[in-house]
Each structure stands twice: as C-alpha cells, then as structure tokens.
Amino acid sequence: MSEVTVTQMSAPRSSMRIDGVLLALFVGAVVLWFAPANMGRYGTYVLSLWLVTSVAVMGLNLTLGIAGLKSLAQAAFMGIGAYTTALLTTKVGMGWLPAFAISGALCFAVGLVLGFPALRVKAHYLAFVTLAFSSLIWLVLRNEQWLTGGVFGLYNIPRPTLLGIRLDGALVFHRFVVVVTLVLALLLWWLIRSPWGRAFLALRENPVRAASLGINIRAYTLLAFAIGSSYAGFAGALYAPLVEFIDPSPFALSASFFLLLMVVAGGSGYQLGPFVGALLGVVLPEWLRFTGGLYLIIFAAIVIALLIACPQGVLGLMERGWLAAKRLSGMSAKR
Amino acid sequence: MAEFIAYLIAGLATGAIYALAAIGFTLVWQTSQTINFAQGEFVMLPAIFVLIAVKLLGLPIWAGALIGIAAFILLFGWGFKLLLVDPMIRHGVLPLAIATMSLSIIMKEGAKDGYSAEAQKFPSLIPAETLSFMGVSISLQHIAIIGVACIAIGGLQWFVTQTKIGRQMQASAQNPGVALILGIPVAQMVLLTFLINAALAALASILISPIYLAKFSNGEVIGLFAFIAAIVGGFNQVRGALAGGLIVGVIDSLAAAYISTSYRLAVPLVLLVVIILVKPEGLFGRPEERRI
Amino acid sequence: MNFCMTRCTSVIAAAMACLAIATPAIAQEKLKLINVVELSGAGATAGTNWKNGIDLAVADINAKGGILGRQIEIIHYDTQTNPGNTRAAVQRAIDEGTYAVLGPVFSGPIGASMQIAQRAEIAQLVGGEAAGLTRQGNPYLFRTSLSQAAAMPKIAAYLQKEVKAKNIAVVWVNNDFGKGGRDAILPELAKLGITVGADVSTEQGQADFAADAIKVKNANVDAVFVYLNEEESARFLSAAKQQGVGKPMIGETTLLGSKVISLAGDAANGVRGHVGLSIDAPIPAFQEFGRKFQANYNYASDHNGLKGYMAVSMIKWGTEKQKSFDKKGLADTLRGATIRPSDEPGIMITTKIEQNGDLDRESFLAEVIDGKQIIKGTLPMLNP
DSSP states (O other): OOOOOOTTTSHHHHHHHHHHHHHHHHHHHHHHHHGGGGSOHHHHHHHHHHHHHHHHHHHHIIIIIITOOOOSOHHHHHHHHHHHHHHHHHTSOOOHHHHHHHHHHHHHHHHHHHHHHHTTSOHHHHHHHHHHHHHHHHHHHHHOHHHHOGGGOBOOOOOOEETTEEOOSHHHHHHHHHHHHHHHHHHHHHHHHSHHHHHHHHHHHOHHHHHHTTOOHHHHHHHHHHHHHHHHHHHHHHHHHHHSOBOSGGGSHHHHHHHHHHHHHHOTTOTTHHHHHHIIIIIHHHHGGGGTTHHHHHHHHHHHHHHHHOTTHHHHHHHHHHHHHHHHTTOOOOO | OHHHHHHHHHHHHHHHHHHHHHHHHHHHHHHHOOOOTTHHHHHHHHHHHHHHHHHHSOOOHHHHHHHHHHHHHIIIIIIIIIIIIHHHHTTOHHHHHHHHHHHHHHHHHHHHHHTOSSOBOOOOSSOOOEEEETTEEEEHHHHHHHHHHHHHHHHHHHHHHHSHHHHHHHHHHHOHHHHHHTTOOHHHHHHHHHHHHHHHHHHHHHHHHHHHOBOTTHHHHHHHHHHHHHHHHOSSOHHHHHHHHHHHHHHHHHHHHHSOGGGTTHHHHHHHHHHHHHOTTOSSOOOOOOOO | OHHHHHHHHHHHHHHHHHHHHHHHHHHOOOEEEEEEEOOSGGGHHHHHHHHHHHHHHHHHHHHTTOBTTBOEEEEEEEOTTOHHHHHHHHHHHHHTTOSSEEOOOSHHHHHHHHHHHHHHTOOEEEOOOOGGGGGSOOTTEEESSOOHHHHHHHHHHHHHHTSOOSEEEEEEESSHHHHHHHHHHHHHHHHTTOEEEEEEEEOTTOOOOHHHHHHHHTTOOSEEEEEOOHHHHHHHHHHHHHHTOOSOEEEEGGGGSHHHHHHHGGGGTTOEEEESSOTTSSOHHHHHHHHHHHHHHSSOOOHHHHHHHHHHHHHHHHHHHHTSOOHHHHHHHHTTOEEOTTTOGGGOSOEEEOTTSOEEOOEEEEEEETTEEEEEEEEOOSOO
C-alpha cells in the first residue's frame, strides 16, 4: 500500500506531538474524575455537557479538520443518536450500552448513505447539502409525533445501570462520561496515527494529487464522513441520559453552525482542539453569564479574532507561541 | 384558479425579496470567494438601523431612513470588506465562511441586545391597500415589492452589461489575475460589489419590514432561502439569482397550499439537494471549470 | 425594698424585652426565591413580562414587611427557552437553596424540568398552559393560569353559541404551546359537531403568512381560531386582512393582548375570544396592577405579568397559612386551597387550586374594538 508523506501535520514532529496528546488525554481524564468534588450538581452538569459536546466536535474535527469536508449536519446526527438511544431505552427497555452502540452504528450507516451522493459535489456545495439534510432531519423529528414525541419531546430518559452500578447521580454519571469520552478520544487518536489517518490528511491537502498516488478518494472520504457522523451519534447517546429529556431544539441547524465554530475555534485538525473549542462554546457562556445576553457576542467575536490572527484556532496559536519560544531560547526549530 | 393566482402572486412577492438577497450573495461569492453566511442578517439589520435613527435620534422617517441605510452600507459594505474579508481572504475560503457565521451571530445578538428583542412596527411607504382583480385580492405592498425588485435588478443588469465599470466588475469576477494585467482596478471592483450587496440588502429590508415587522430573528429564514435561491438559480449570472429567488418563493407558497404545512420547508430544501446533485451550476448558470 | 425590687424587675424585664426584639432582627435573613424563566429566545416576550410581574410583587410585599417578617430576595436565571438549560437552571436554583421555584413560562421547558423540583419536594409555580403538565402526577407543580384543557371547552362553546360557527379553520404554531392548544380544542369541537375546514400549522418565528391566509380564505369556513405566539399572531392578522379573509378571528388571551393589538394595528379590530387574565378586565385589582406595571416599565403588561405577580402572592399566602418556611409544607398547603382576595389582595381574583395543580377561576369574553380590548362577558368558575 502506498504511503503518502504529508509535510504539514504528521511525520517526525507528529510522533512527539501525538504522544503529548496521549499524555494530555490521560492526565485530563484523571483531573476531570476528581474535579467536580466541590461543585454542586449544576457545576458537574456543565462539565459533563462540555465532555459530551467535545465528542460531537471530535467527530466534526475528523470530518472537517482532518479530511477537509465541510459538514453542517453534525447536530442532526447527534439528534439521530440521541433519539435512538432515548427511544430504545425508554420504549423498548434496552440497556444503555447496546443502545449506544446502535446509535453510533446507525449514524455511521446514515453517514454512508448521505455521503454517497453528497460527497461527489464540489467542496462548498457539500456544506449546503448537509445544511439541507440537517433541516430535513429536524423537520422529521419535529413532525412525527407518534415516533419522536414531536414538539413535546421524550421524558424521563433513564441513566444507565452498568455492571450492577446505578449511574443516576450527577457525580457518578459524570465519571462515566469521562470514561466514555476517554475511550472515544483514544480510538480517534489511534485512527489518526494509522495509515487511514494519513490518507485522510492527504484528502484534505489535495484530493487530486492523493488520487494520483493511488488513494481511493471516494472510499476514504465516505469513511471519514461516516466515522465523524457516528461520533456525533455517540455524543447524542450520552446527551440523552445526561439531560434526561430531549426535544428537537438542540439539534436544529444553528447547533450545527455552533459545532463548526467550536471546531475552528479550538483548532481544526488538532486532536485536542475539540476540547478547547467545546470549552469556549459550553463552559465560557457559563462564566460569562453575568454579562447577560452578551456572551454569544463575545464568543462570536473571539472566534473572528482567532480566525484573523490564527485560523488554526487556539491550539494553532499555542503552537505558534511554543515555536516562537523555542526559537527565542536558541534551540533549532524542527521542520 | 383564482386561488392559484393568489398563491402565485404571494410567492412572487416573497421570491422577489429572496432574489434581492440572493443576487448580493452571488456577486460577493463571485468576486471574492466569500460565502456570506450572514446574508440573512444583512437583510434584517438595515431596518433596525433606520428604527434606531428615527427613535433614538428623533429624526423624521425620511431622514432616519437615509441615515440608517447610509450607515449600513458604510459599515457592512465597506467595513465588512475592510475589516473582515481583506484580512482573512489569504487564509482561504473556509475561515472566511466561518467568520461570516460568527458575524451573523454578532449582528443578530447585537440587534437583540442593542435595540429590542421584540418585533417592531416598521412604517411602509406604500399604503396597505388591496386590489381586487378577477376575484383575487392582491395586496398593493406585494405588487410594489415585485415592481421595485424588478426595477432594481433590471438596473443592476444594465449596469453590469452596458457600462464600462460594470464590465470591469464582471471581468474581475471571472478572472481577477487577467483583469489585473489588463489594468482593471480589481480591488476597487471588489469593494464595489460589497457596496452593491449592502445596498440591495438594505432595499430588501425596507421593502419587507413593514409586512414582516422588524425583528432580530428575521434573518434566519431569509438567509436560508437566499442561499437556496442563489444555488438553484445559478451562481454566475445575475438573472440566475433572480430566477432562483422567484422560483423558490413560488414553490414555498405552493407547498404551503397543496402539501402539508408542517413539511412546507422540506420542499425548497429537497429542491436544493436535487439541483446540487443534478445540475450544480444552477438552472441558469454556466458550468464552472475545475481548478487543480 | 419593694420599690427597689420593682425597679430591678422592670429593668430586667425591659432588658429581656429588648433582647427578645433584637435577637430575631439580628437573625433575620432574606427569603430566597429564584425565578427560572425565558429571558431570551422564543419565549423572551412572555418571560420578560412574567419576570417584571414578579419584581413588582416582590417590591410590594417587601415594602409591607415581607413574608412573615422576612424580606424576599429574588434572583432571575435566563433559560434561553432551551429545555436543557432550564433543567440545569432549576437544578442550580435548588442547589442554591431557593424556597420555591418560580417559572418557567413556556410549556416545553416546564415539562423538561419539572421532575427536578418534584424530586427535591419543592413547590414550583409555572406560567405554562399546556394541558399535559398537570396530567403527570406531579404534586409539586402549580399553575398560575387556566390550562388549555380548561380554556378550550369554553372557546368551543363560544364558537357554537355566540359565533354560530359550523365549520372553522384552526391556525396554530407548531411548538408545544400551539400543538397542545390544537390537540385540546379539536376534540371539543368534535363534541359539538363543529367541523374543521382547514388545519393550518405554522412555524415559530414565521414571518410570511400570505400563503396561510390564502389557504384559510379558500377553505369556506365560518370563523378562524388563531392560536399563535404574540408576533406571529400580529403578522397573521395583517396577512389575513391583506388577503381579504373577512371571517371572524377568534382567539385565546394572546390574540387579544396589547402586544398583538399594537403590532397589528387595524387588523386586530374585530378579534374576539376568551381571555383568562387581562389588565382590562372589570376587576379593579387587575386594572390597578396594569397601571402600576405601566408606570414602572413603560409598556402594558400581558397576562404573563399578572401570572408572575400572582405566583409570588400564592407563595406569600401559603407561607402565612402554614406559619413557617417549610418548603414541602408550602406545596402541601397550596394543594387544594382556595385563595381569596380578601385574605391575600395580591391574588386579585378568587383562585381555587386543584389537587393536581390546575386552577379554577372566573374568566372573560372579550373583543378588540378601536384598538382596545373590551371585556364583553364573564364566565363563572367550573366548581365554585
């Protein structure tokens, strides 16, 4: 199998940086395991919501940041995952773990079906096709009351009971979310390091050249899109028991725009980017709550400022700072 | 039959608004690769500016309208290009598109927090009368909208094809590199398109706010339909955006009439997907070459 | 000696009396009430009115000495009309030790969050009108207005007797409020043999109602029942006038409210319907409230302002009745109670609270004439 060497995000520097990612993930997980000890249920809820959002943004980071596909459907996939889990656990009485797996698998399948025709179009048009798909899914969720509860939503979604332990309480459910997020992040880390991951990067940089080197563009594009969408499904499967109630509103088109903003703000293409982006999108509004309605404007202004200064987002900015610091301290910069 | 005509005219009126928004959207995309996701808010905000000029500065309506529109064109024509597009165009299309998404949030929330979260009445230049024609009630305001939009678009088409500046604009859009070599001031042409976009958006705003009421959330639906209209009609031609707007407006109206109203929005969306998959350059557009 | 003892005793008695008065004053803390409400998003108009009504009530009560001597401290949290945020905000309110939960107003967020107060056994007073809220066996939920289930039979009866309509169009907004109302009125119409010639759903935030108006016009109905939120109601009335629909427009409180009248202008004249709460009702307390609200906030209150004011008054009455600040006891006291204006002027109108949290009250029939809401009749309580 031909290997594509891409100079930008992978190769020598990458092995050191990705190990850094692994370290950060594990350290972060430990910190977050203990973090809510002094927070009330509300603070714990915000942390859990941040992690769940990070999972969805991770998926979009794969689709957009690594494979270069402009998808505006991520929130719709999250909705599909959330409703699947909610319906399976409440109406059918299935356990959470199989429901979680089915949600991810269903989103993977729908991603394939949507991607098959959609990914043939030129770059910006994909954004509009996924935009249309997102709105259509929302319409179905809203109108088909017999299935989804329509505008009234689904109530009393149970939190899982795994290995005999009831995960109802805020703290114990939060720790469960930490574990699941860690597992999903590690899976993604492994995927990006693998030859598949390098193929995805080649797609982003220059699809035509990648094709000339023997990469099956269609297959890899579909794969990246489907995996990214399945992550949104996983996020939805966590969202439903976290909030214990879902209706179509968190999965509307504007939510897809928000997820996109979070990917870019955190650092599109960086593996830890989603966590930073979700922090800006979920936790920052809480800190800025005292400003009233202004926090949305502040968030949007931060995104614009970041984009002008450094389109690689916060992590890109940090990387530049790190490189500048190394140069200043006299060490040679690695290429 | 009378019923069908009523739906048709209502659809043409809203379609004319979508056309005005779509044309600006297309022009801006053509000349500077900017996908302006804030286009809907561009149509919402001028009315708010006018209301601010009238209510907070205490000006009479005509002065408030002039000042509001002038301020808008300055800020979101010239200011938009200078502060947002120029610094970011070197980073590529996607960051700029995302920047416009952020801009739309700022405009929307700014209108909400800065002025009012509630809908406001907006004065109309045209009396709210209805004509009766062959058993169909036609609102004078709707006719005025169709008329003004046609005049504006016709004027724009004449400008772009018959005047020197207009042809220079076209050249800058089609091939900026060659245009530069030929001595065309490309940067100024690009600025001109942004100003025209802002002006068209302001016109659309003044036309619809009397009917829709001025509210910060008006931009959401208009923006979505502007995108659909631009893509369905065709990106490369002004008349493509006009046709796209009218088609989308009429289809929306007929969908409400003859298909379930809860799925009304689905019809234009499905049309969008079909056009993108089958004829991506739009119904009236020219196929674009691929650049490698 | 007698004189000395008397003096000593009186000094000691005086000192003890001073201590007795001083100690509660030092230990006097504020009574915390948290209002979880929509201050932005789709529910902003309703939520802001509710909040202002609450603030007025708190100011009035505090000026008169508070509840059982304790001043009320009121805090407002914005849910952005997002059910997930609402849940989190209610949770936070309970974490922060609120005595009772006020709000939300929109029915969807209420449904999403009411189990939290229920689990904490704290009374929650809401502004929502969806019928389903009180059908879930939550003994801690209390309404501040009539539910859709109570209002719709009255409207159906009005359509049959006064409007004499045999076939009507139902125009409703496709959210929990509008759909709930439509689902509540359809069976009532069927019971009375009134057919539905057009069942028109519209989107929340919809601006263009031309097509919907044309549809209604061509449906050959005798009357149109309009169940939309405020701004959409105004837009629909204008569109209906433009298209020359020409049939009676019947509504429920919102359609006849001052916001709709001011936005729709001429198009609102002739609108008729049922009104649960209104500052124009022939009840002096309502009108007095309306004046106070206008003076404080420079615009006319809608029914949500009244609901907010009454919510705080209900809490005050319940606390004074149980003579303590027991949170669970407050809910137990309110359930099944009848609050009269003679006992608690803040309630403004005799209100009976059912066991499931529904309210039973008088209500009104109104018509919009010349840009003002005029009350035409009063409907009695169901079970006085």
